[in-house]
Structure formats: structure tokens, C-alpha cells
Amino acid sequence: MVATLKDVANKAGVSTSAVSRAFTDGASVSSKMRKKVEKAASELGYSPNFLARSLTTRRTKLIGLVSNNFHNPIFLEVFDLFTRGLQDRGLRPLLVNLSDETNPEQSLQMLRQYSVDGVLVASSTLPPEFSMAFRSKGIPVINTFGRYSSSPEVHVVGIDNVEAGRMAARELAQRNYKAVAFLGGPEIATSTQDRLKGFREEMAKYPLIRISHTFAKEYSFQAGRTEMLRLSKGDVAEAYFCGDDVLSIGVLSAIKDIGLEVPKDIGLIGFNDMKMSSWESISLTTIHQPIQQIINSSIELMVAMFDEPNRYPEARLFPCQIIERGTLRPRL
């Protein structure tokens, strides 16, 4: 049915090695030979079978792209950037939807069966052990958006969540809020823990500011809304640092329902700066996470690991940035 290397060799009257070489960059072939082969190949509509090739080259150019977050719109941006970045380098993303799973075993086995060249774990909630499982089997792995401190054995590309928490704290302090709160994502998420940690650390410098914290069940609109509605039954803070933009939007919705106004009655700063946050109807002040850079860097690091599998693990952290929009009152 579909033409093979042998067919091309027959048609061109040359050996199979010659054909193979004609399709390999930098192989030892004369240009006459290459021309002859290419002619035969194009007449037959031949192109090499990557999977057969991978058997000997040990390179599939398949990359496992693992995520456990298919609900937060920011991940659509993430997938877009990852797929384009990989494609541009001739790599192919094998998408793995982890859903509720946090155990690496299944994914690990599956990705090994497909001999992926590497694995990109795109998650800010998975425990470091997840990525470690791949590394310990010798598969290059990058934990994008991961926590760097606790897993120095694995490459991490992302941001310093602790510092981001401090940044939020400084910002609220500068705007003279006297009672602030952190409204995080799921308590077990490493990103939430770290942002809270930084937030408290920094706030400790302002003894006059009251601080509290609480967690939403997940990074989602409804979770944010629900949590804020719950909070509204008690003492409401003057400003909230919200662990994620989609969560923030839920919170905004709740605030409106309660009958309060942003930023007049209550301040809000989000996290991520997803596209939607800049929509005029939302206009969320938030902390921008440079996902374009993070993703590019993740891919570059992955590619570098192909040549240097035992590369010493590093953490690549990018600075975040406050994006001023309409949900915090002006600075002093």
C-alpha cells in the first residue's frame, strides 16, 4: 500500500542504504545519488517511517505533554504555546490528560511504551515525585510551572511562587490595605502553598496589617465564587490576593452579588494574567506570569537534555510583574 524504502531502492536501482542516506541529513551521499533517490521517492510518494527509524536511532521526536488541568483557560494558552514551540523544532506532543490522577505509574509506563524522547509536565499542582518517576527511568523530564525548592533532582522552569506571594503582599501594603487575605487554590497545590508562604513572610513586615487565608477547592470560577460567598458571611477583608485569575473572576462575581464594589469597597489582585483578565468587562489587576518565556525555555532545556541526558538539574525562574488594571485602589 504505502511505499517503503525498499520500493524506492528498487525503483531507483540502488541499495536501501543509499535511500536511507539520501533521507538523512549529513550522511555520506553524492548529490547525483540524492537526486536520483529523491526522484524515485517523489514518484512513489514515499516518506520515511519515523517509528521504524526510531528503532535504530533511538529518537522518536515524541514528547509527552502531561497536564492535569483542562479547566483553567490559561491552559489553552499553555497548550497553544507548547504545541507550536514543539512543532517548530520538529517535535511531536503526545498529550496526556491526567485528570485526577497523581500517581505517575500509568503515564510512565505508557510513555515508555511509546519511547518518548522526553516529558514535559505542565502543572503547578502535581507533587515533585511525579516528575521524579520519569527522571529515575532515565527519561528527560521538565516540570514546567513546578515548584523548584523541594525537588532539586528535576529540572524546573517557572516562577518563584514564594517571591510572587511577597510581591502581592508588597503591592497590597503599598496601597494601604489594613486587612488582607489570601484566597488560594487547593491547599495541597505546591503553587498555592508557596504563594501563601511568601505572602505571609512579607506581610510579617507590616504588623499593622491583619492577615488571613483560605482555600478554594480547585482553580476554577465556581470554586472562587463559592469560597467568596462563604467568606462574605463573616468578616470580609479589605483586599484579597487570589491564587489564580479564573478563581479571581469567580470572586469578582461573588463580590458583585454581595452588593460590594471593586475596587471601591474591596480590592482584588489575581495571578497569571490570562488573556481573559484583560477583557474590558473583567479588567483584573493581576500578577503576570511570563508563560511564553517559561514554555520556550522549557522546550529549549528539553532539547538540550537530548544531547546531555545527565545534565545537572537546574531551576529556571522568571520574574513576574504586576499588571495594573481596575481591581485595586491606587497606590499611596
Next chain:
Amino acid sequence: MVATLKDVANKAGVSTSAVSRAFTDGASVSSKMRKKVEKAASELGYSPNFLARSLTTRRTKLIGLVSNNFHNPIFLEVFDLFTRGLQDRGLRPLLVNLSDETNPEQSLQMLRQYSVDGVLVASSTLPPEFSMAFRSKGIPVINTFGRYSSSPEVHVVGIDNVEAGRMAARELAQRNYKAVAFLGGPEIATSTQDRLKGFREEMAKYPLIRISHTFAKEYSFQAGRTEMLRLSKGDVAEAYFCGDDVLSIGVLSAIKDIGLEVPKDIGLIGFNDMKMSSWESISLTTIHQPIQQIINSSIELMVAMFDEPNRYPEARLFPCQIIERGTLRPRL
């Protein structure tokens, strides 16, 4: 490094065929043999290489998942459902981001090189020729969310966009709007064309209703917003049928800026019923597209084609449904 079938065979003291059979369902192996092999295999941490296997079985279980829309949040839901559905059946999605490309050649070649078992084209904007290219090379292909009428050679799973357009028209008529407009996505998108077609057809039955139409540059918030702002400089209709929810949300934002109120001054009905449309702060009346069913059905059809590659092409269309929320005035 990683254990192969031969290693297992040596360790267990049996032939490679025996090992192979032990890992194949329904193969002729005694249970003693299987036990022996499994023991050796688990000691070595062996699991079969799918790609090597695929050379002889001619099944990779890889499915190309092709999309050109990484901006509309509905596609996050689509990816979620597709990846889970495929995984549940032991299939693996190889994600292809088409971006601006509409030419199938590159994707076709790439997916052939990876010997995918089938291709799912998830797009309501790609021309039918795109999917046809795969079919003509003998690769099972389903056009999910595609247009059925113009490409009877390819399997299509989705909705009847013309009928959906009629549905919107009926709904607006029933609510006694006297000047309505269709605000579609990109004019070249088949889905936009069909929805407009149905909308006009149905509206033709109501000679007293004035009707017009216009197109946004793409299915996005900004495109919707921009288009509505532009429209606001001229004659504004009483109600808009918007070709997509994210577009609608942009339109809503513009309406607010203009100083009009929904549904008091102006009505709006969207399309898709993405998660976000049900957020309390948006509460968009819209037409629900049953994407869960569409995607399940697409996958089932794909699987059926494995056994019956020349299956006569069919269109599977699912009915849509109006979801009443807060952006249309009550029925008469």
C-alpha cells in the same frame, strides 16, 4: 538500558515468541508459561515497545488530533473530552496545532510518518478538502464539528448548523424582536456560513422582521467586541444572534460600554454553551452544542473504522438546544 523482549526471554529461559505471546491477549500460551514470563518481565521492569510492535501489527494506537483553534475556551473542553475519551480506549492523541495553516500537506505527511491509526479533525472552520486529503491516503478521518453537506466523502460528526441558525431565528421571532442581526465569526468559516444560511431562511418567514448580518474577524472576545463597537455607530438591531459564545461575551462587553442594557435594550443569543457562559456574571442565553456526545460519537466512529476502513461515510448530527439565561427578553 531498558529491558527488551530478548532479555526477558533469556532470563526466563524461553523463546522470544513465547514472551511475545505472553503479552498478547488471546495468544496461544499455557498459563505456566505466562506466569514464568511475567515473573521475569516484572523483575526486569519490561513492558513491550509499542512502536516496534506496530511495525508488524500495523496498529500504533496513535490518533492525530488536529485543531486550528487554540483561542476559544470551548476548545479546552474539547481537548479535555477528546483526550479522556481516547485514553479510555487505549488510544493516544498526537496533538497538531494548525494555527493559520489550512493546507493539509504538512500535517498529512507528518501524521503518515508517525503511522497514526486515524485522524480527528476538530474544527468548524477548516474546508472539507482538509479532511479529504487524509481519506484519500487511506487514513481514517473524522471531521468533528465539520460541515456535512459539502463533503459527503468524509465522516462528519457535529450539528446541523443550518438548523441551528433556524433555531436561533425562531427563538428571536418568538420573542417578538423586530430588527435582528447575525453577528458571525470569520466569513469563510463553514459553520458561520451555515448558521447564517439557516438564520436567513427561517427569518424569511417573518417578513415584518428586519434582518442584517455582519462578521467578526475571528471567534474571539476582541473580535466580537470590536465588531459590536463598530456596529454601534450605525443602526443597532434589537437582538443579535452571535455565532459563538466567546464572541458574544465580547459583544456584551461592548454593549455595556455603549451604555445599553441586556436584555432590556438589546437581546443577545450566543452559540456553544461553553462553561463560561453559565458563569453568573455572564449568564448568556445560548444554543447548547452537545459536545460531549459529539466527541464520544466521533471516537466511536473512529474505532469502528479500524475494523471497516471503507465504511460508507456518514454524517452524525446531534440536535442543539436553547439554554435560557439572562440575555433575551421573555417569550410572548
Next chain:
DNA sequence: TATTTCTTTGCAACCCGTTGCAAAGAAATC
């Protein structure tokens, strides 16, 4: 032109599995 060096080519083994076929072994029948 003869010799040396470099480039190009083909052979054959290999990558990691599967599978048709025949031989060996076990079970069933007489």
C-alpha cells in the same frame, strides 16, 4: 601514469517486536 587519499556505495547485521508453520508435548479416544 602509478600511488595515495578521500568519498561514495553496498552488504549484512541489527533495532524490537510479531507470526506462519512445523515440531513437540499433552490430552482425548479407541
Next chain:
DNA sequence: GATTTCTTTGCAACGGGTTGCAAAGAAATA
């Protein structure tokens, strides 16, 4: 117990490529 039938096993060829090595050919040097 001998014969027939069924099950299990191993051999060897195969799937679609790549690659080390040696031979052949071309170019460079003497």
C-alpha cells in the same frame, strides 16, 4: 498402550528502517 486430536512451543522470516565496515570509485598527489 497405541493412535488421534488438540495445545503449546520454538524456529525463522518479516515489518521498515539505520549503520559499521569493507570494497569500489573518484580525486589528489607524486
